[in-house]
Amino acid sequence: MTATDLSGNPRRFVLFTVFYNARAYYPVLAILFLDLGLTLDQFVMLNLIWAATIFLFEVPSGALADTIGRKRLLVASSVLMMVEMLCLLVAPRDGGAMLLVLCVVNRVCSGLSEACASGADEALAYDSLEETDRGERWDKLLATAMRWRSAGYVIAMILGGLIYDPAALNRILPAGAGISADIAHRLPVALVFCQAVACFLITLGMVEPPRHTTGTTCGDAVRLTLKTARWVFTNPKTLVVVVIGLGIDSIVRNFATITSSYYRLIDLPEWSYGFIGAAIGLLGWFVPSVAKSLNARYGTLANLGIAAGLSLLGLAALVPAWPIFGLLPATLLMTTLGLLGFTVSRTLHAEAASSERATVLSVKGLSFNLGYGLFSIAFSRLLAGFPDVPAGSALKSALFWQVPVFAILMAGLFTWACRLWKRMA
Template sequence: MNPRARYSLVSFLTWLPAGLTTAPMVLLMAERGLSVAEIGVVWTVYSVVTIALELPTGGLSDVVGRRRVLAASAAVTVVAMVLVALSTSMWMFVLASALKGVARALSSGPAQAWYVDTVHALDGPDADLRPGLAAGGAMGSVALCVGVLAGGVLPLAVPESLIEPLAAPPLLAALAAAVLLGVVLAALPEPPHVVARSFGEVLREVPRTVRSGVRLVAASLLLRRIMLYTVVFGMALTTIELLTPLRLADLAGTAELGATAYALVAALGFAGSAAGSALAPALARLLRGNAGAMVTGVVAGALSLYALAATTGLDGPAGLAAAAAAYVLMFAGLGAVDLLGQALTHGEVTAQERATVTSVTSLSLQGGGVLANMAAGALATAYGVAVPWTVVAGLTLLSALLFVRLPVRRPETRPHGTLAQNKVL
């Protein structure tokens, strides 16, 4: 199996548990007595834990290896998903959410770093990363699409006498994470990079690696713009994921039917994201550069968010159809931007900082999520869901300015090392 296929498989299995729990998660917490504000707290814990661990775990991956950190992430995911299924109080959900944050932080950089390091080792530092990154991004979106459909339909298919319907998807997610653990251990050989030999070396090396990655981001205008956009992207995603299930449950009439409705709408959105990721390289060629493609994707996503806010005036099938259409266009546009941003980010870093800088990106995403969690619920309670959706649409549209006249480093100053250098540094 070639590196692209392995990376695609790991990307699929990494995102499958998240897909399986996307539709029922908010509704499961609501069914077990949590208010909208308490659900927001649970989500905030996830974001805060992820933010706190993003840089240390990214540095850990750069020090001890991609494979070990990915395996640890899969193992923690198994425990977290089982706990979600068993939780009966806010504090149990908080603990499960914290474990999910640990797993997310552990997984946010190593898989991409593994693929890039492996391709550079095989084909040299100037190898085109976009096709493989596109394939991995598309497979992650396919996993979310398949998972959200399965997680939305499963509660209707499981007999209540056997298990609480909304608890079935988290249990299936735990099984998927266990499969991921086996794949990582069996099929993901460690690429050439520096690996610390002792626990003491790990403790000393991780902070140095983190500082190096942060300094690199701070010194690069391109990376600063990408990180700022990612904050806005995180706000948009969190606002959508927090409010859409509750909105569709109101339209459908019951929590189980709401989970299925959200699954169908979200699956179409993830399919749009897969298409956006897959078509991003072609879009960049058509528009003669990453900058035009990224501006186009952001504007398309922002206009779709405005359309989603407008659907709150519709009821029944018309409301569901309009929301689905907005989801597809929004995720297609933003999926293309995400892929191109990844390629640009990897072009700015070396192997020794790759997972750390990827973790900075994930930290920015979760930071935006924390801001949205604090504001979206309050705005929706006071003014309805259309207002927070409109606010994030406006912020997303403004963020397109970050990619106008996108700074690109001259080839002779691009930071990359040869395979021999990567083994020594």
């Protein structure tokens, strides 16, 4: 019997994670929806729909990946990514109910796509590595993927910011070839649609690794889901990593989705958003090396503490909304997400069995998105509860109140985790 050739999977995993995650509309994500005619409250609530979709389908999709195959889920994820981009390409500006419906479909497809990809990509890549020193090989592959994803961000952020701003774009176009704001605002979305096509072609070329499965039906997937979720939340190490991780991720990632609104608050021009994202992407090239070194030197709980401390510092420094210098805390928060992701990923991979790997990662993803969704509700209520006169006042007030919430939450979680850690020793 000929052995399955899995040597191309790690390279395809790196390519997939770059094209899937480094999206050209990220530097203008919030204002993209606002300029289509939505309010900031509606945008935050759309993100709640996105998180709710992932909450419903994250773990079932991970269990399906562990039963019917990771490759099939990744192909489906790529198709859904194409559909979500098409919704934004055809959405009418100031289109009322039709605009809102298409944006909801976009968020649902985006959530389904994330759910299908979450866990399946890493699980397929991890099980494609040689078993000898697999943990060390995974650290190297994960660091490589994070670096190339950062390089992809640099390109995507610069292009996305430039082509979204019609004034900047028309300055470099030939005379008489100018484009309208409505067309310019669709260009980052069109570019991401092309990335979705690339993801589809990449996933078609992946090879499914041999796996020990407990079945091949949806019923088997449900049973695996329940079994794995029970294990994740009764294993003290995975419980601590997931709970503290979601506590940090929910608040920091919420800010990541509204960065373009924050940039407007600190009076930065739209054309600069892409360059800012590119600069953060360049810093992200070094984050995996730092994260790998910190995880080799310190324990899991210590690294989570470092991520929590940096996040608190960054959130507090956002509140004054300093012109230009307000970029520093925003950059700190974005890079801290990289450290958190590396720490959580390596810990869960080390603890999980191969036959349940994608399901374990999906349980993590579901938990993180549940936390993100709940905080999105709270943040949207904060925004709605404060007057926005002068413009930006509501956002400044909401940024202020999330700081004590985060501090109290982290103090409670780390007190609980330290006691649990001592009992494990």
